[in-house]
Amino acid sequence: MKRISIYTLLLAVALISIQACGPSEEERRAAEEARLDSLRQVEQERIAEQMEQARQDSIAKAEEMRRQEEEAKPQFAEDGNYVVQVGAFRSEALAESYLENWSDREYPHAYVVKYGNEETGNVWFRLRVGFFDSEEEAAELGKELAKEINTGYWVSEVQRSS
DSSP: OHHHHHHHHHHHHHHHHHHHHSOOHHHHHHHHHHHHHHHHHHHHHHHHHHHHHHHHHHHHHHHHHHHHHHHHSOOOOTTOSEEEEEEEESOHHHHHHHHHHTTTSSOTTEEEEEEEETTTTEEEEEEEEEEESSHHHHHHHHHHHHHHHTOOOEEEEOOOOO
16 A cells, blocks of 8 residues: 555656746746747738738729829820811900810910901901811710810811921
8 A cells, every 4th residue: 555655656756846847827827928929920011011011902003093194195186187166256255265275284286366358357266276187076066065165166277387
């Protein structure tokens, strides 16, 4: 019986020694907390990277849309032979006032041209925007202007003097 007691005592001492060598409950909690903190930090970094990528994608998309809008605009050509006429007025002052209202727009070639015969009194002041290489480009702007200013338009071919 003494032997059993000694073995039991040795077994108890061995178990206590083994348990004493391992981490305490506090150490286990601290290790788990550190692990969870690490996971949170990794997740926050991943979210930050995703947000930065989304921001960069958004900027790239906006730039692409601006580029497409620019390409879609009618292209003015200094030496083009077509113009859009959006109005004809008997009064030069009225034609010029319409032209002045357009000063804030992106139409670099808006102008008034005098047409007609002063002797007969049949004089018109035509409000035109141009020049374009093709009739189609001029018509495209004409449609935009007609919608924007609620007026008609027509495309004219300009006769250039040599």
